[in-house]
Amino acid sequence: MNANQNRVKRTIGFGATLLLAAVMVTGCGGENNSNANTSEPVTAPATNADKPADTAPIDPPAVDPPQYIAPLTGLAQDTEAKNRPIAVMVNNFSAARPQSGLPNADVVWEVLAEGGITRLVAVFQSYTGSDPIGPIRSNRPYLIRIGDGYNAILAHAGASQQGYDILQHHGKDYLDEISNAGAYFYRESFRKAPHNLYSNLEKLRAGAAKKKYKDTVHIPTFQWSETGATESGNPASKVVIHFLLKDYKLSYIYNPSTELYDRFINDKPHTDLTTNNQLKAANLVIIGAKHKTYDDYGRLEVDLESGGPAMLFELGKKIDAAWERGSDGAIRIMKDGKELPFVPGHTFYHIVPMTPTFEGHVEIAAE
Numbered sequence: 402m403n404a405n406q407n408r409v410k411r412t413i414g415f416g417a418t419l420l421l422a423a424v425m426v427t428g429c430g431g432e433n434n435s436n437a438n439t440s441e442p443v444t445a446p447a448t449n450a451d452k453p454a455d456t457a458p459i460d461p462p463a464v465d466p467p468q469y470i471a472p473l474t475g476l477a478q479d480t481e482a483k484n485r486p487i488a489v490m491v492n493n494f495s496a497a498r499p500q501s502g503l504p505n506a507d508v509v510w511e512v513l514a515e516g517g518i519t520r521l522v523a524v525f526q527s528y529t530g531s532d533p534i535g536p537i538r539s540n541r542p543y544l545i546r547i548g549d550g551y552n553a554i555l556a557h558a559g560a561s562q563q564g565y566d567i568l569q570h571h572g573k574d575y576l577d578e579i580s581n582a583g584a585y586f587y588r589e590s591f592r593k594a595p596h597n598l599y600s601n602l603e604k605l606r607a608g609a610a611k612k613k614y615k616d617t618v619h620i621p622t623f624q625w626s627e628t629g630a631t632e633s634g635n636p637a638s639k640v641v642i643h644f645l646l647k648d649y650k651l652s653y654i655y656n657p658s659t660e661l662y663d664r665f666i667n668d669k670p671h672t673d674l675t676t677n678n679q680l681k682a683a684n685l686v687i688i689g690a691k692h693k694t695y696d697d698y699g700r701l702e703v704d705l706e707s708g709g710p711a712m713l714f715e716l717g718k719k720i721d722a723a724w725e726r727g728s729d730g731a732i733r734i735m736k737d738g739k740e741l742p743f744v745p746g747h748t749f750y751h752i753v754p755m756t757p758t759f760e761g762h763v764e765i766a767a768e
Contacts, residue, residue, distance in 0.1 A: 469481040469482070470625075471507065471526065471527035472526065472527075472620045472621070472622050472623075473486070473507035473508055473524065473526050473527065473551070473620070473621075473623070473748075474507045474508075474527060474745060474746060474747060474748075475623070475625030475743060475744075475745035475746070476527070476745050476746065477745075478527060482526060482527040482529070483617050484526055484527075484529070484606070484616070484617075485526075485552070485553070485554060485609070485614075485615060485616050485617055485618050485620075486507075486524050486525065486526040486548075486551040486552065486553035486554070486618075486620065487524070487525050487526075487553055487554045487555075487556055487602065487605050487606070487609075488522050488523070488524045488525075488544075488547065488548035488551065488553035488554070488555050488556065489502075489506075489522070489523045489524075489525065489534050489535075489537060489556045489557070489600070489605075490520060490521075490522060490537060490538050490539065490540055490544055490555075490556065490557040490558075491503065491520070491521040491522070491523050491534070491535065491536065491537060491538070492520070492521075492535070492536040492537065492538040492595075492596055493511070493518065493519045493520055493521050494518055494596065496592070496593070496596045497536045497538075497592070497596040498666070498671070499671070499672045499673060499674040500521070500535065500536065500673070500674060501532065501533040501534060501535055501599065501673060501674045501675045502523065502525075502532050502533055502534035502535065502601075502673070502675070503521070503523055503673055503680055504673050504676065504678060504680060504681075504747075505525060505528040505530065505532060505534075506523035506524055506525050506528070506747070507524055507525065507526045507527055507528070507747060507748075508523075508524040508551075508747070508748050508749075508750065509521055509522070509523050509524070509682075509747070509748075509749045509750070510522040510524070510547050510749075510750045510751075510752070511651075511749065511750070511751045511752070512543065512544070512547070512703060512751075512752040513644055513645060513692065513701060513703070513752070513754070514541065514701070515698060515699040515700055515701070516699055517644065517645035517646040517649070518646070518649075519644055519649070520538060520541075520544065522544055522547045522548065524547075524548070524551050524553060525602055526551070526620065528602065529602070530602070531601045531602060531603040532601060532675050533599045533600075533601050533675060534599060534600055534601055534602070534605075535597075535598055535599035535600065536592065536595075536596045536597060536598050536599060537556065537557060537558050537578065537586065537598045537599065537600060538557065538558055538559075538595070538598075539557055539558055539559040539560050539561070539564070540555060540557040540559070540560035540561070540564045540568070540575075540577075541560065541561055541563075541564050541700070541701070542561070542563050542564055542567055542702070543701070543702070543703035543705055544557075544564075545564060545567055545568065545573065546705045546706075547705070549730055550621065550726070550730050550731045550732055551620065551621065551731070552618040552619055552620065552621075552730070554574045554575065554576060554605070554609050554614055555568070555573060555574070555575040555576070556575070556576045556600065556605050557575070557576075557577055557578070558577065558578040558579055558586065558595070558598050559577065559578070559579045559580075560577065561700055563700075565580075574609070574612070574614040574615070576605055576608045576609065576612075578598060578600075581612075582608045582612075584608070585600060585604040585605055585607060585608035586598055586599065586600045586604070587599055587600065587604075619729070621727075621729050621730070621731035623731075623740075623742075623743055624740050624741065624742035624743065625742055625743055625744070625745050626742035626743075626744065627744065627745070628716070628744075629684070629713075629715040629716055629718075629720075629741075629742055629743060629744040630713060630715070630720045630736070630741040630742055631715060631716050631718040631720070633720055633736070634715075634716075634718030634719055634720040635718060635719050635767070636717060636718060636719075636767035637655070637714055637717060637718055637719035637765045637766075637767060638654065638655045638717050638766060638767055639652065639653070639654050639655070639765070639766040640652065640653045640662070640685060640687075640714055640719075640763065640764070640765055640766075641763070641764035641765075641766075642687060642751050642753065642762060642763055643753075643761075643762045643763070643764075644753060644762070645754075648667070649666070649667070650666070650667050650668065651664075651665070651666060651751075652664075652665045652666075652668065653665070653682070653685055653714070655714075655716075655717040656681075657717065659681070660683070660716055660744070661681040661682060661683055661746065662681065662682050662683075662685055662714065662749075663679050663680075663681055664679065664680040664681065664682065664749070680749075681747070682746065682747050682748060682749040683715065683743070683744045683745065683746025683747055683748065684713065684714070684715045684743045684744055684746065684747075684748040684749070685712075685713070685714035685715070685748075685749050685751070686711060686712070686713055686714075686724075686734060686748060686749070686750045686751065687711065687712045687714075687750075687751045687753060687762075687763055688709060688710070688711045688724045688732070688750065688751070688752055688753075689709045689710045689711070689752075689753055689754070689755045689759035689762075690703050690704050690705060690707075690709055690752050690753075690754070690755065691703070691704040691707070691709075691754075691755055692704075692754040692755070692756075703752060705726065705732070705752075706726055708723060708724055708725040708726065709723065709724060709755065709759070710722075710723060710724075710759045711723055711724040711734050711735075712763065713734050713741055713743075715743065715744045716744060719765055720736065720741060721736075722734050722735060722736045722741055723735050723736065732750075
């Protein structure tokens with residue numbers, strides 16, 4: 402499939418559904434009939450006893466079914482997805498890779514946890530299948546704030562003390578394997594605990610229904626464009642992101658034939674366990690935020706309220722930008738006071754510290 406075909410595949414179908422009417426063609430004719438004013442029907446005589454009058458309707462031309470736009474990907478789909486987003490806290494420790502279910506997430510966020518290890522927040526909205534998701538790990542206050550940006554139900558296994566305080570006393574809708582929803586998670590035998598906890602959307606939505614959480618909410622919408630914001634971008638075919646650990650190298654390489662960025666960890670493809678497919682994204686976002694360690698265990702505070710610098714990568718281009726939290730709670734990528742459009746597809750966000758510098762966490766190559 403060439404780039405143009407891929408671009409057409411992502412085309413946004415905003416047009417209204419075309420209404421068609423079949424044209425009925427009937428034969429007519431006949432002589433004056435003395436019974437014309439009676440209740441009996443008047444029938445025109447057939448001109449050929451062996452060939453009845455042609456009264457069959459003409460078939461209307463085939464019409465494509467109406468298409469709807471998934472709010473978190475901008476991709477066209479045949480049915481309107483109104484499902485409430487579910488944000489799953491996914492383990493990204495080396496023993497937990499390859500994970501399951503990440504290709505089905507509309508959006509994936511990567512952010513530091515304790516000890517320099519990163520955690521993933523996978524947000525599912527348009528996908529309706531039952532593939533496994535996991536391994537699933539614990540929650541943190543700033544991970545909750547990521548889920549808040551989508552009005553999502555939070556799915557996790559445990560939380561920090563501060564995390565539990567927010568979940569239990571601030572009206573959050575959550576499914577915790579440890580405290581309130583163990584029946585909707587399961588453990589696999591091919592990995593050792595705590596890297597073996599899984600669930601799927603079928604189970605999680607059943608758990609949410611059992612708890613009578615709202616199943617529809619306001620879902621933020623974003624700007625979408627086939628060309629993105631690339632008119633103000635510079636070539637960026639390879640992106641390397643450094644968090645803290647020296648033995649964890651995250652990189653993306655742009656593939657012009659698919660118009661997507663392929664994801665690598667330590668120069669090896671980051672794949673999905675279920676499908677063995679490499680993770681890919683149409684949009685990469687890197688944002689800088691203040692990080693603060695607040696206990697001996699290394700737990701973090703991450704400022705996701707104040708805004709800061711950002712980089713957006715799409716279609717092999719890098720656009721310097723800024724991020725801010727909008728009035729609806731969603732994080733927006735801005736430039737010169739305007740929100741930048743994403744290319745329709747999946748988006749991966751990355752939150753890096755501001756120290757020693759924001760730019761020092763990113764390497765860019767234009768190959």
